[in-house]
Amino acid sequence: MQIDVSKLLQSKVGDTSSYKLSEKVENFDKEIKLISPISGEVKLLRTDEGILAQGNIETTLELKCSRCLEMFKKKIKIDFEQEYVPSWEKNSDEIREEERQEGFIIDESNKIDILETVRQDILINMPMELVCKSSCRSLCDQCGQNLNIKKCKCKKVKSISERKLKDFLK
Numbered sequence: 001m002q003i004d005v006s007k008l009l010q011s012k013v014g015d016t017s018s019y020k021l022s023e024k025v026e027n028f029d030k031e032i033k034l035i036s037p038i039s040g041e042v043k044l045l046r047t048d049e050g051i052l053a054q055g056n057i058e059t060t061l062e063l064k065c066s067r068c069l070e071m072f073k074k075k076i077k078i079d080f081e082q083e084y085v086p087s088w089e090k091n092s093d094e095i096r097e098e099e100r101q102e103g104f105i106i107d108e109s110n111k112i113d114i115l116e117t118v119r120q121d122i123l124i125n126m127p128m129e130l131v132c133k134s135s136c137r138s139l140c141d142q143c144g145q146n147l148n149i150k151k152c153k154c155k156k157v158k159s160i161s162e163r164k165l166k167d168f169l170k
């Protein structure tokens, strides 16, 4: 997902431009599949260091439910902000060094690649528990039946905490 920033690099600090985005990305991540293009708008600002990109994008992910193990779709919106600095400027400044290592650079052909920024923002915004819906009934822990689809005939074994609670309520 490359954006040509050569024009903006030649203009003065504070100048802006914006870029409409709609791009299908294959092989986004090992565990996350994108099933719609990454689309939205990226605003670019010329800073004295380089280019600040502010993005407002959305896409749809395909994820696996951690309870019932079925795949489900999730639409997400991401707002990101990332500064890109020219790769050809030699500078021992620590922050720049870090950005260069993480790939937040303007390359020799005056392009920035925002995919890595987008990827990191999606990963950061990922919920801890991925569930298809909050009421997901998960799988039966004995026969493996997906309880969202139908009930199974297994006898429910009460967990220790449930039993304790029952005793307590007697």
Ligand SMILES: [Zn+2]
Binding pocket: 065, 066, 067, 068, 069, 070, 131, 132, 133, 136, 137, 138
């Ligand atoms: Zn589920």
Ligand SMILES: [Zn+2]
Binding pocket: 140, 141, 142, 143, 144, 145, 152, 153, 154
């Ligand atoms: Zn069962």
